[in-house]
Amino acid sequence: MTLILKTEGLNKTYRLGGIVNAKQIQALNDVNITVESDKPVVIAIVGESGSGKTTLAKTLLRLETPTSGRAMVYDTVVAGRGAIPSKKDFLGLVQPIFQNPFEAFSRYRPVDIYLEETARRVAGMDGPQAEAAVEEALRSVGLKYEEVRGKYTAQFSGGELQRISVARALIPKPKLIVADEPVSMVDASRRMIIINLFKRLRDEAGRSFVYITHDLATAYYISDFIAVMNKGRVVEFGPARQVMSDPQHDYTRLLLSSIPTTTSRWRERRKVVAEPA
Amino acid sequence: MIRLNDLKISYRIGGRTVDAVDGVTLIIPDNCVVGIAGESGSGKSTLMKAIYGDIQSPMSISRGSIEYGLTGSDGKPVTAENVRKEWFKTISYIPQSSMNSLNPVIRIREQFIDFPGTDSNKKRVLERARAYIGKLGLPPEAMDSYPHQLSGGMRQRMMIALATFFQPELIIADEPTTALDVVVQKDILMLLMELQEEMGNTILVVSHDMGVHYQVTQKMLIMYAGRVVEYGDTDSVFSDPQHAYTKMLIDSLPTIGDDSMRGVIASQAGGGGDRTFAVEPTLIEVKPGHFVAQPARQRQGELA
Numbered sequence: 001m002t003l004i005l006k007t008e009g010l011n012k013t014y015r016l017g018g019i020v021n022a023k024q025i026q027a028l029n030d031v032n033i034t035v036e037s038d039k040p041v042v043i044a045i046v047g048e049s050g051s052g053k054t055t056l057a058k059t060l061l062r063l064e065t066p067t068s069g070r071a072m073v074y075d076t077v078v079a080g081r082g083a084i085p086s087k088k089d090f091l092g093l094v095q096p097i098f099q100n101p102f103e104a105f106s107r108y109r110p111v112d113i114y115l116e117e118t119a120r121r122v123a124g125m126d127g128p129q130a131e132a133a134v135e136e137a138l139r140s141v142g143l144k145y146e147e148v149r150g151k152y153t154a155q156f157s158g159g160e161l162q163r164i165s166v167a168r169a170l171i172p173k174p175k176l177i178v179a180d181e182p183v184s185m186v187d188a189s190r191r192m193i194i195i196n197l198f199k200r201l202r203d204e205a206g207r208s209f210v211y212i213t214h215d216l217a218t219a220y221y222i223s224d225f226i227a228v229m230n231k232g233r234v235v236e237f238g239p240a241r242q243v244m245s246d247p248q249h250d251y252t253r254l255l256l257s258s259i260p261t262t263t264s265r266w267r268e269r270r271k272v273v274a275e276p277a
Numbered sequence: 278m279i280r281l282n283d284l285k286i287s288y289r290i291g292g293r294t295v296d297a298v299d300g301v302t303l304i305i306p307d308n309c310v311v312g313i314a315g316e317s318g319s320g321k322s323t324l325m326k327a328i329y330g331d332i333q334s335p336m337s338i339s340r341g342s343i344e345y346g347l348t349g350s351d352g353k354p355v356t357a358e359n360v361r362k363e364w365f366k367t368i369s370y371i372p373q374s375s376m377n378s379l380n381p382v383i384r385i386r387e388q389f390i391d392f393p394g395t396d397s398n399k400k401r402v403l404e405r406a407r408a409y410i411g412k413l414g415l416p417p418e419a420m421d422s423y424p425h426q427l428s429g430g431m432r433q434r435m436m437i438a439l440a441t442f443f444q445p446e447l448i449i450a451d452e453p454t455t456a457l458d459v460v461v462q463k464d465i466l467m468l469l470m471e472l473q474e475e476m477g478n479t480i481l482v483v484s485h486d487m488g489v490h491y492q493v494t495q496k497m498l499i500m501y502a503g504r505v506v507e508y509g510d511t512d513s514v515f516s517d518p519q520h521a522y523t524k525m526l527i528d529s530l531p532t533i534g535d536d537s538m539r540g541v542i543a544s545q546a547g548g549g550g551d552r553t554f555a556v557e558p559t560l561i562e563v564k565p566g567h568f569v570a571q572p573a574r575q576r577q578g579e580l581a
Contacts (some may be wrong), residue, residue, distance in 0.1 A: 187485070217532060221531035260488030262527065265491070266467065269493075269494075
C-alpha cells in the first residue's frame with residue numbers, strides 16, 4: 001500500500017474585517033483524510049460553495065498556508081510543518097488545474113509558451129527535450145502540437161483550453177494533480193471528454209487526482225474515494241461507491257437528494273393538453 | 278400560445294452572414310414549462326432573444342415571423358413591433374448568470390422602483406415588493422441590501438422576484454441555475470415550478486442539464502446546429518427519444534449507481550466537426566405531439 005494523500009489536523013482560519021472587530025472564519029476545521037492504495041486513485045472533494053473545498057485544494061497546492069496541521073502527498077510533506085522547501089521539487093510532485101482556463105493563461109501570450117516553460121523550469125529540460133515533452137503531453141490529451149503552437153487563448157474553446165492545461169500539468173510527470181472545478185467552465189456537451197481523460201490518465205499514465213467539484217454525478221463516475229465537506233469539516237469520507245450508495249451523514253443525503261436525476265421527479269408534473277394547431 | 282413560423286435568425290459579422298437559427302416552425306402552448314436543450318452554438322440563446330424581442334444589430338430576423346398570442350398590459354395584442362414595451366409586464370427574461378445582473382452600486386429596492394411603468398407611488402410599490410419577496414423566501418431586509426451582501430442563491434431568488442413581480446404571461450429563463458450548488462439549485466427550481474403553477478403562465482427554460490429538464494419541464498425542445506431536431510412532451514422525449522442527438526444528450530451524462538462508460542458518443546457526435554445537414558431536416562410527427570427531424574436517417578445510426 002502506498003500513501004497517496006494524508007492530511008493531519010488541517011486548519012485554516014481567515015480573518016475578515018478590521019483590526020478591532022475582526023471576524024474569524026474557519027475555512028478548514030480539523031481535516032483528517034488518509035488515502036492509501038496500490039493503484040493511482042481519483043479522490044473527489046464535494047460540497048457546497050463555502051464548504052472549504054477550494055481552501056483545501058489551495059492548501060495542497062501551497063497557495064495557502066495552513067494555520068495548523070500538515071498535508072502529505074506520497075510520503076512527502078507538502079504543507080504545514082516540515083514541508084519540503086524547494087518549489088521546484090514540489091511542482092514536480094503536485095500540479096494544479098484551475099477552474100477557468102481562460103484565466104489560467106494570459107490572453108497576450110501564446111499558450112504553448114506556458115507548456116515549454118513548465119518543461120524548462122520545473123522539469124529542468126533543455127530546448128529539444130522540452131519540445132518533445134510538450135508534444136508528448138499534448139498528444140496524451142488528444143491534441144497536436146501544430147494545432148496549438150503560436151495560438152492564443154481566444155483561438156480555443158473552453159474544452160480545448162482545459163485539455164491544454166491538463167497537458168501542461170502532465171509535463172513534469174507529477175504524482176498528484178489537483179483539479180479545482182475543472183469542468184464547470186466547459187460546455188456541458190464536452191465535459192465528459194475531460195472527465196474521461198482523467199480516468200484514462202489514472203489508468204494508463206498512473207497519475208492520481210484530487211477532483212474538487214460540486215457535481216456529484218461526475219464525482220461518482222470517476223472517483224475511487226470521496227470526501228464530503230460542509231462548513232470546513234469533512235463530514236463523510238470513504239470509498240466513493242460506498243459513500244454514495246449508503247450515505248451515513250445527513251448532509252451527504254441532502255446533497256444526493258438534491259441532484260436532478262432523469263429517473264424520479266421531485267414534484268409531479270401535469271401533462272400539457274394538446275391544443276388544436 | 279406562441280407560434281414561430283419558419284423563423285431564420287442571422288448575424289452579420291464583417292460582411293459574412295451566419296444563420297444561428299434556421300427554419301424553426303413550432304407552437305408553444307400556454308400554461309406550461311418548456312425546456313430547450315442543445316450544445317453551445319446550437320442557437321438556443323439566439324432563439325430566446327428573438328422571442329423576447331431583443332433583436333439588435335448584428336442580429337436580425339431574415340425570414341419568418343413570431344406570433345405571440347398574448348395580450349399586453351394596454352389590452353392590445355403583443356406583436357413583434359411592440360414587444361419591447363411589454364418587457365417585465367407581459368414578458369420577462371431571467372438572463373444567463375443572472376445573479377450578476379443586478380446593478381452592484383444601487384440598493385435592491387431602487388431596482389424595483391426603476392421598473393418601467395411601475396406605479397408612480399414609490400411607497401406603495403415598495404410595500405408590495407417587500408411582501409412579494411417574503412413570499413419567495415427572502416427576508417424583507419434583503420430589499421435594503423446591495424447585491425454583494427446577498428449570497429448567490431439569494432440574488433437568484435431576487436432576480437426571479439424581479440422577473441415575476443408583474444405576473445408576466447411569458448418568462449424566459451436562460452440557464453437559471455448553472456452557477457449554483459445542487460441544494461440551492463433544487464430550491465430555486467422548486468420555486469419556479471410553484472410560481473408557474475400559481476400564475477398559470479408559460480416559462481421557457483434553457484439548460485445544459487438534462488436532469489434539470491426532466492425535473493422541471495412539461496415539453497422539451499432539442500436544438501442542434503440552429504435547427505429543432507426534436508420537440509414533444511418531456512415524458513415522451515425521455516422515455517422514447519427519437520433523434521440520435523437527443524439520445525446522446527440523455528445518455529452522455531453519468532448517473533449515480535450506473536458504472537457504464539459515459540460520454541464516448543458525446544465526444545464523437547457533439548465534438549464540433551461537421552455541423553451541416555446533408556438533407557433539410559423537416560419535422561415529422563411520430564407520435565401525437567412528438568416531433569422529430571428525419572427519423573429515417575437517424576435510425577441508420579447517423580446524425581441527421
